[in-house]
Structure formats: C-alpha cells, structure tokens
Amino acid sequence: MADTIFQELKKTLDDFSNCVEKDIEEIRQQKAAIQSMKLEMESLAAGRFITDSQRIVISAPEIIIGNVDRDGVLRGDSPYSHVVIRSNTIDIEGASPVGATSGGSITQRASRISTIAVDPGADGLENYVGLDSSIIQQARSISIMSNDAQDVFTMPDAVPVAGVAIHSDSSVDINAVPSVEGRLNDIEGAKKSLSDAVSPLKSEMSEKKKAVENLIDAMEKCINDQEGLTDDQWICTTSIADIYEKNAQLDGLKQSFCMAVAEYSDVVFRLAEANRQIKALDEAKGAVDKIKGDFKTKTTFAEVSISGETINLTSRDGDGNLRTNDEAAINLQAQTVNVTSLDGKGALMEKGSFTLNTKTINISTADTKKKDEKNIENPAVGDINVVSKNINVAAVDMETKDGKSELKELTKDGKLAVRIENVDVLAADKEGKSTGSVSVNAKAVEIKSMDVDKDKLTDKQLAAGSTMVMVSEKMWQGGKDSKTKSKQYQITGENVAVIAKTTAEVQQDKSIVQLDGGNLSIGGSKTALFGETTVNGKAEFKADLKAGKATIDNVEAKSSFKSTNISDGIAVPAPPSTANLTAKLKEEEAPKKQ
Numbered sequence: 001m002a003d004t005i006f007q008e009l010k011k012t013l014d015d016f017s018n019c020v021e022k023d024i025e026e027i028r029q030q031k032a033a034i035q036s037m038k039l040e041m042e043s044l045a046a047g048r049f050i051t052d053s054q055r056i057v058i059s060a061p062e063i064i065i066g067n068v069d070r071d072g073v074l075r076g077d078s079p080y081s082h083v084v085i086r087s088n089t090i091d092i093e094g095a096s097p098v099g100a101t102s103g104g105s106i107t108q109r110a111s112r113i114s115t116i117a118v119d120p121g122a123d124g125l126e127n128y129v130g131l132d133s134s135i136i137q138q139a140r141s142i143s144i145m146s147n148d149a150q151d152v153f154t155m156p157d158a159v160p161v162a163g164v165a166i167h168s169d170s171s172v173d174i175n176a177v178p179s180v181e182g183r184l185n186d187i188e189g190a191k192k193s194l195s196d197a198v199s200p201l202k203s204e205m206s207e208k209k210k211a212v213e214n215l216i217d218a219m220e221k222c223i224n225d226q227e228g229l230t231d232d233q234w235i236c237t238t239s240i241a242d243i244y245e246k247n248a249q250l251d252g253l254k255q256s257f258c259m260a261v262a263e264y265s266d267v268v269f270r271l272a273e274a275n276r277q278i279k280a281l282d283e284a285k286g287a288v289d290k291i292k293g294d295f296k297t298k299t300t301f302a303e304v305s306i307s308g309e310t311i312n313l314t315s316r317d318g319d320g321n322l323r324t325n326d327e328a329a330i331n332l333q334a335q336t337v338n339v340t341s342l343d344g345k346g347a348l349m350e351k352g353s354f355t356l357n358t359k360t361i362n363i364s365t366a367d368t369k370k371k372d373e374k375n376i377e378n379p380a381v382g383d384i385n386v387v388s389k390n391i392n393v394a395a396v397d398m399e400t401k402d403g404k405s406e407l408k409e410l411t412k413d414g415k416l417a418v419r420i421e422n423v424d425v426l427a428a429d430k431e432g433k434s435t436g437s438v439s440v441n442a443k444a445v446e447i448k449s450m451d452v453d454k455d456k457l458t459d460k461q462l463a464a465g466s467t468m469v470m471v472s473e474k475m476w477q478g479g480k481d482s483k484t485k486s487k488q489y490q491i492t493g494e495n496v497a498v499i500a501k502t503t504a505e506v507q508q509d510k511s512i513v514q515l516d517g518g519n520l521s522i523g524g525s526k527t528a529l530f531g532e533t534t535v536n537g538k539a540e541f542k543a544d545l546k547a548g549k550a551t552i553d554n555v556e557a558k559s560s561f562k563s564t565n566i567s568d569g570i571a572v573p574a575p576p577s578t579a580n581l582t583a584k585l586k587e588e589e590a591p592k593k594q
Helices: 005-017 024-041 181-229 233-238 240-292
Strands: 143-145 164-168 396-401 404-410 451-452 459-462 503-508 511-516 519-523
Touching: 005 024, 005 181, 024 240, 181 240, 233 404
Parallel strands: 143 164
Antiparallel strands: 396 404, 451 459, 503 511, 511 519
C-alpha cells in the first residue's frame, strides 16, 4: 500500500521526538514542521474554529470573553476557564470615547498578576530570555502600592499629579545585587525541579506517541477496508451502508488523532523546553563558577542611582509622624561611604556644606568582637582624619537676632574631654619645622599626669613614673606682656631645680637674685638672711655691718675700732658702699599670636 499522509506525519513526529535535546533553533524548526502538518488538519480539530486570512472584527458596546453564561458570569458546570491571547504583537488600548478628550482606562484584576519579559515561543511553552527582554511603563503619574490588607483593599491615596509614588505598609526593597552563592543555589534548585520532571515527561511522551501510532494504524486499516469496499461498482453498490459506517468511523478517528497529535506535541514541546532550560542552567552555573573565586574582591559593577534636586530620607509612619521608637533608624552600611559636595569637575562647590544636627553624635572605629552572648570586645582600631583650613570645636548656645545668627553664651556645663593614651598636637610643615601656634585659653587650666577614679574620673593620685616636659627656644610663664601678669605664680614640689646655662635671675621690683657665670648675687633695698647662716669662703662687706653679738676668732681693724666700752684710737667711719646689682635680663613681652 502506498504511503499515506499519516505515515508522513508519523515520520515527522519521530524526527521531532529525537530533537528534544537539541538547541533552540533546531527545536523551533521542528515545531514549524509540526505546525505545518497540523494546519493541514485544521478542519479535523475538535471544537469550533474561526479563522480568516485578512481580519476578524468583533464589535459591540460590551464584550465578554470567557467560559461564561449569557450574563457574563463564569459557568458553574465547569471549573476550568482559560483564555489565551497569542500573537506576535498585541495592543490593548483604552481609548477615549468619540468626542471626548480623555476617559479611556484599562483595569486588570486577579489574585495574582505576573508580567515576565520572556519569549513564550509559538506554542506558549517556552521561557526564552533574549537580549531584548524589557518592560517599559510610562505615564505622567505612576503609583505602586502594597497594602497589608485582607479580604478587601481600602481606596488608595490620590495619585501624584506628575511623578512616581511607591508605598508599602511593611517594606520596600530596591536591590542591584548580583550573587554567587545565592545564584548557584537558585540554579541548582531550578535544575533539580526540571530534572525531576524530565523522566515523567519521557514516559508520557512514549505513551502519547504510542497512542498516535495506534490511531494511525486504525485510520489506515479503516481506509484500507473502505477501499476494499469500492474495488468495483457491484461491491460498492452492495456495501453502501458499510461505506457510510467506515466514513463515520474514520471521521471519529480523525478527530481523536488530531487531539492525540496535539497532546503528543505538547509533551514533546515541554520535554524539549525542560532540556533546553537544564542546558542553559548548566551554562549559567559554569559562568558563575568562573567568577566565584574573585567575586568578593572584584567589582560587579552593580549600582543603584538616586538623583533629584532635593532628596529626603525620613523615618516616619503612614500618618506622617516621625518615628521615635528605638527601632526607628536610617542605616548606611558599606566598606566606603562618601558624602561630597563636588561639582562636575571634581572640585569643591563654593557653597557646599555638610550638616549633622542631633542631640548625640557618635563616631566610632571600634571593631566589635563577640565572644558569646554576654561577652563582647570593642577594641578601637583604624583612624579618624579631619582635614580643613579652619577647625572649630565649640559648646555654645546660639541665637538669631534680626535674621543674623550669633553667639548667646557658652553652654552651661559644656566640656571637651579627650581620653587617649597618646595626644599629639602638632603644627609642623612637611619638612618637620614647627610653625603656627597652639593656644589653650580658659578660666581654669590644668595640665597634669594623674590617675583618676575609674567611675567619677576625678583626680586620685599622681601617675607613677609620670613626666612632663615643657621646652621652647623662649618661654613665658606668669605674664604675656607688661600689662598682663599673673597675680600669683607658685612653683612647688618635693624637688625643685632651676637650671640655666648662662644666667638665672629672680626679680621683684628692685630686688634681684642672680646666678651668672658661677656667681650668686642678691641685691635690693634691704636684704635679710634668717636662720643659721654659714659663709664659706671670703666675705666682703662694703657697707656698715651691724650684729647683736659676734664671736670672732680674729679681729683686724684697718682704720678704727670703736666700742661703747673700749676705745682705742679715733673712729673713722667707712665710706658708704657704692655697690649696685644690675639686672642682666630685661622683661620682654610674649610675641603676639599670628
């Protein structure tokens, strides 16, 4: 018997079942061949089929499409209702009525709405991601709302006149975050689901193919039987009833065959798509594995950009209240956080500023190390660098008068505390030469090296082994100029040493104590020595010497010796002393701060 169209179709289906592991181009070529064969059997398909090579227009004031009754309500006699619109290009337009300038609308309502930019293929069974995968939504006003509601949604707030509004009762996540571990887990999960489906699909494909082949055999047998009844005119005349029966039987087999071919094609299509996706996932896994080693150290080029003339971040609730509970916060977390006021050329903007205004400001470089739930270490590491032309730290109260902000007063109980092992205030240029000045000015100034109470931080005792060095080419203590002098200046300690390489002087009005060139000189209008005094070495008095009692081993009077009891010779008074101690060091004023 000559080959029939069914044999040709059977061969086509065999070829198609063998390409389920081919690439997408080969699969689509086989689909096209199957579709061509199916088009030749359109008249045999079950159900009502309306087609036209030009255009079909459905027109009415109201159109309802679905498995519905006459009133447009879903029929209750069938739980299944499925509407598919499949085309290369689909336009859904909510146009304004004739003569109106606006008023068209489109509404979508469902428990779940998915919009996925993939190519579904001619049969709708593919999920092919091409380079043109994109979703574009454009409007003057766009509102996206997520309300934590059940049973019914309340009416949404008015949409913005022009702009985009995003609202959520719980959370909003905006991510540009490629992953490696998460991506690999997703790939493995998707691959496992597909792999689990492949074996049942293969079994189903074999069953559906067998059903198609059985129907082909049945139709060929029916055709052969019918041809045997029409071999000659006499047999045809006597077998007319059998011929009608065979035609009816063949018509039934044709419809069953069309349905079987559709079911078989559907299984093969799904198996081919599962194999294609598994292969694509394997390739994706390989690509992720290549970057896995460097993923944490090399840039991913992922980026989130937010641009606007004014950008506000506010922690508030839906009623507009600022949140004050402990959990309310705005967090920034990154290896590097940059806040800049730079122009397009990278230069500082002339009026750029950065303001922090809050009751408490904490800046920390502590590295938290958690040992257990109750024991945590926070060692300070890293650096804090502040670079500026002028740096001001103040605890002051300000006020505004006549639109001008000015200082009101120092904040009561305001203080600056620096608690650190080493403090270095340095004004030196790049070559290490000291320059500039350091000024500490307050009503009470203390510089000390003392241990303190660990809780109250009050003075406790001198720090063991502590030292203090104050040294300069010139140094002024107790006065900065002729008009500004300390009313009291005291030096005290268990051991006090004043050491000068050339000259040391203590001056008070006209009295001077001078150490110069190995000599000690004491001078003034009156000089008094109290307590036992021993003079070792030669002593010369150039003026009158008066003593209440003197014990002298040897007395020599060169000009006279006079006593109220003894008089030997004539008393000649000694000439008055002309000795005068002149200060070697003159008072200098401290240089004015530049």
